[in-house]
Amino acid sequence: MLDLGCGAGRHAFEALRRGAHVVALDSDRGELEQVRSMFAAMGAAGEVPPGAAAAAVSGDATAMPFPDASFERVIAAEVLEHIPADQQAMREIARVLRPGGIAAVTIPAWLPERICWALSDAYHNVPGGHVRIYTRAEVEAKLRRAGLTPAGPHHHAHGLHSPYWWLKCAVGVHDDDHPAARTYHRLLVWDIMKRPAATRWAERALNPVIGKSLVVYAVKTPVPEAPARVEGLARAHA
Numbered sequence: 001m002l003d004l005g006c007g008a009g010r011h012a013f014e015a016l017r018r019g020a021h022v023v024a025l026d027s028d029r030g031e032l033e034q035v036r037s038m039f040a041a042m043g044a045a046g047e048v049p050p051g052a053a054a055a056a057v058s059g060d061a062t063a064m065p066f067p068d069a070s071f072e073r074v075i076a077a078e079v080l081e082h083i084p085a086d087q088q089a090m091r092e093i094a095r096v097l098r099p100g101g102i103a104a105v106t107i108p109a110w111l112p113e114r115i116c117w118a119l120s121d122a123y124h125n126v127p128g129g130h131v132r133i134y135t136r137a138e139v140e141a142k143l144r145r146a147g148l149t150p151a152g153p154h155h156h157a158h159g160l161h162s163p164y165w166w167l168k169c170a171v172g173v174h175d176d177d178h179p180a181a182r183t184y185h186r187l188l189v190w191d192i193m194k195r196p197a198a199t200r201w202a203e204r205a206l207n208p209v210i211g212k213s214l215v216v217y218a219v220k221t222p223v224p225e226a227p228a229r230v231e232g233l234a235r236a237h238a
Helices: 010-017 029-044 086-096 110-119 136-146 161-171 179-194 197-210 227-237
Strands: 002-004 021-026 053-058 071-077 097-108 155-157 213-219
Touching: 002 010, 002 086, 010 021, 010 029, 010 053, 010 071, 021 029, 029 053, 071 086, 086 097, 086 136, 097 110, 097 136, 110 161, 136 213, 155 197, 161 179, 161 197
Parallel strands: 002 021, 002 071, 021 053, 071 097
Antiparallel strands: 097 213, 155 213
């Protein structure tokens, strides 16, 4: 499994805990050093199942350092909105996936993202910031052009996170010490750690309306072989 644009590595860590062979790719070498340290710590703590493995690799999403058909799964979580050449990145996802492989792509959902952009220019207009706001139709069309077929139901996630980002945009997106932002952040951390029933139900109710992330799945479908190619293989095995 490839965690593309792994950042701090949370998806890679969870996949490793579940027994996957994981490659975490990012262009930020500082983040990757921390990811490598966590991989090592997980191994030392006995959190890595037998047969699972992990590596952290520096690379560019638009020109990945992997052979064709290297992965059965790709996760691209909140990364494509940062990449000017997003169509090329999607082609690379399709290239490194094996036929039948699945990509899970998450992007900021249109409505929450529009509100963030309206509230704060500093939210997106910074080096490495968000360069576009996707609609589901747009991201699915680009995935198709890359050779991937959207499959399965899409859904929204992180409904409790949208108000936090709206608050951050209103008080100063980089002002982590603002009392309101700090208090809401503590709530989110508590929710992630404790997962109480009340907030789980609240997020399920909010997700379809203001879920911060849109999650789309896509499959790399096998390319049908040309009749001549099939006949040639048949003769070779006769």
